[in-house]
Amino acid sequence: MANQAVKPQTVEPRFIDLFTPKLITVLREGYGLASLRADALAGLTVAIVALPLSMAIAIASGVTPDRGLYTAIAGGFVVSALGGSRFQIGGPAGAFIVLVAATVQAHGVDGLILATILSGLILLAIGFLRLGTFIKYIPYPVTVGFTCGIAVIIFASQIKELLGLTLAGPEPGPLLPKLQALGAALPSLNIAACGLALLTIGIIVAIRRFRPHWPVMVIAVAAASFLGWLFGLPVETIGTRFGGIPQNMPLPHLPEVSLAKIEAVLPSALSFALLGSIESLLSAVVADSMSGRRHRSNCELVAQGAANIVSGLFGGICVTGTIARTATNVRAGARGPLSGMLHAVFLLGFMLLAAPLASFIPLAALGGVLAVVAWNMAEKHAFAVLVRASRGDAVVLLATFLLTVFRDLTEGILVGFGLSALLFLHRMAQAVSVEQTSNEVAPPIAELDVADRVADVSRKAYDVALATDPDVVAYRISGAFFFGAAAGVAAALERIGEHPKAYVIDFAAVPVLDSTAAATIDGFVRQAQRRGARVYLTGARPTVRRILLQHGLRPPIVRFRSDLQDGVVAAHDALSGNRAKVASQA
Structure with a gap:
């Protein structure tokens, strides 16, 4: 018995500890002027990145660009103020483009807003019931599969803007009919739009290579907008399609609510909540790996829920933690959640002061921005590794990817998870064996004595x-x-x-x-x-x-x-x- 490990007693964390926002934790630790300056600079950096991206994601989702800004401002502020991560940046995300566009097409903008608010209530329930831990059980091949699938769909959704095509009717949602409609519209190709899209992509790639700390997306969109205005290029802009964006935030209001409407949009709300919880916790994990900190998963989900409710009340779309903007926040030297709150304040300032300039932004330039986002989102190396890793992982990956692209994101995740569970059962069956053991008791994986110093192993040799x-x-x-x-x-x-x-x-x-x-x-x-x-x-x-x-x-x-x-x-x-x-x- 002397060789057995002595396991430390674990204390169940208190409810208040699990759901205390990181903002309060940071303020308790001591927050000075130097930290405020660092957070202000990081918040400004992230706001410059988020400005064109929020409008581009909103347009690609089938709504007006101002709704993307409302989402980043109202939802982003709440995510940082109430969240369980020090560095999380909330806002509209490319991963939601497919779901949001399908919801708008089926239920209209009011149905989308109602679904967004309902998804917030669902996320609140998931967080307070402490179910965030189970979200982490999504297998790696599934996350890679649906992320790559979303990247393909985002790129396909921007082909019309990249080529400046004019379709005979509404653009289909499913991929194959969409590609057929785009192919039929190829004779309407706009050379000027293609040129601005390629210019935008080229500027982003070049600046990221030689000046990676510069606000590449803003520079690229500004350059394309200036050239389009200077030469009077015949391309669609935010002004020609949407009439520009307003210079103020709307007052909070509820959409039309009825039992029939709730039943109609509930599947969309569930999809928003599932994807939002996965995306936000993945983003928080990325922030943890970059900063060495640890987030509170259930507190983060509660914040995401509150943010979706607030975003919906202000006319915004779905909010989640955004990996690229969160990583930018960490790299910019953020000290705490105030950087995310200030990012929302800076975005509000940009909208109040510079809204008229947004009318000159070519949609081809925003399409170029989203094309780069899709390329960066696709985990190409991880996809190639998983395809070669084993037949089981390859099947899970490809099933999730193909179902996401050709059927439905939620269906892809559920089928991928089910296949992973079956694969695990098969592997566990293969791993069963009968061996002669010593009197040493190995700790079960559930108790996870990983951090104990090999107390249960013979130590004589080392x-x-x-x-x-x-x-x-x-x-x-x-x-x-x-x-x-x-x-x-x-x-x-x-x-x-x-x-x-x-x-x-x-x-x-x-x-x-x-x-x-x-x-x-x-x-x-x-x-x-x-x-x-x-x-x-x-x-x-x-x-x-x-x-x-x-x-x-x-x-x-x-x-x-x-x-x-x-x-x-x-x-x-x-x-x-x-x-x-x-x-x-x-």
Whole structure:
């Protein structure tokens, strides 16, 4: 019994702790003038990025561009003020274009607004019932599949604007009929619109390569707008199609509400809530990986719910956490949620002061912006890796992707998740075996003693290295490491308070590992690499090691060793050699 790990008692977090907005946490920690200046600069940077993007997403969704701005201003402010992430930026997202456009076509703008408010109520319920944890169980191939599918649909929705085509009738929603209608309209191709679209894309690509910190989208759209005005090019603009945008925010009001209307839009509201919860939590995870912080998932969902209600009351569309704008916020040096709140304030200022200038923006330029967004959204490398990783992951990925593109986003997610569950059951059946074991009790994956210092493993061979080298820390993962356990493992690894110079992660007790788990380890390794720490992966079975290698976890990013002892000794020797080299140079 002496060799058994002593598990620490876990204290159930209080309700108030789970739902305290990060804004209050940041203010309690102490918030000074320097932090305010940093947040103001970050908020201005994000607002400049969000300005053309919000209008472009709204237009692509089948509504007027001002509704995209209302969404970013009203919804974005609430997301940052009440959210569980320090750096989350809320607003209209490209992922919703397909769903919003279909809802507008079926139920009109009032139906869309009602669905948005209902989705907010659903998100509030999901958050307060603490169901945010289950959202994290969406498998990696499913997220990659529907993200790539959405990217394809967004690009297809912009072909008309990119080529300046004139259709004989309304543009169809489904992809194949849409492509047929666009093909029939090719004789109406507008050379000027094509030129402005290519110019916009070229400017964005060039500036991102040579001046990545510049506000590329605003510069590209401004340049296209100026050239279109200067030469009087025959292209459609926001002014010619929509009559410009207003210079004020509307007063909050409810759309027409009836039981029949609620029943009609409820499926759309459920789709908005499902996609919004997935998208917002993915964005929060990206912010965590970039900043080293941890978000409160259920608090974030409550904020997303409140933001959708407020956005709907002001005539906006669906709000969610936006990955690109959130990443821009972190890179711009934000200190806390005030940057997101100020981003909304700056957008309001832009709308009040510069609304007349928006009339000159060519729709081809906004189409170019969304074409770049679609290209960046498509996880091309991850898609290629998953197709090669295994037949099971490839089937899940392709089923989700194809159903998203040709059928329905919600259907794609549900079918992908169902296939992943069946695949997991198959893998677990293959992993069952009868082995002679010692009296050592391995911790089950549900309890996740990942962060405990190998107390339940024989320490004789490497006790000396661990005892004499505080810069080497070893961890052990036990049990099936799949998408259902990935969130818990990630949380355990993120809770590591110390920052050693070498990590040793033992996979000897992991019988099966899937692509979601490999992506989780890859994220941890990248964080360690940014801190200059070495990572050793030990004891991985051939099947587990193959999946890790397929996801890019290979030397020199990580180093593989046969068992935990070899890993600890190798880490200790490498660090000792580095110290000796530094000492000799000194």
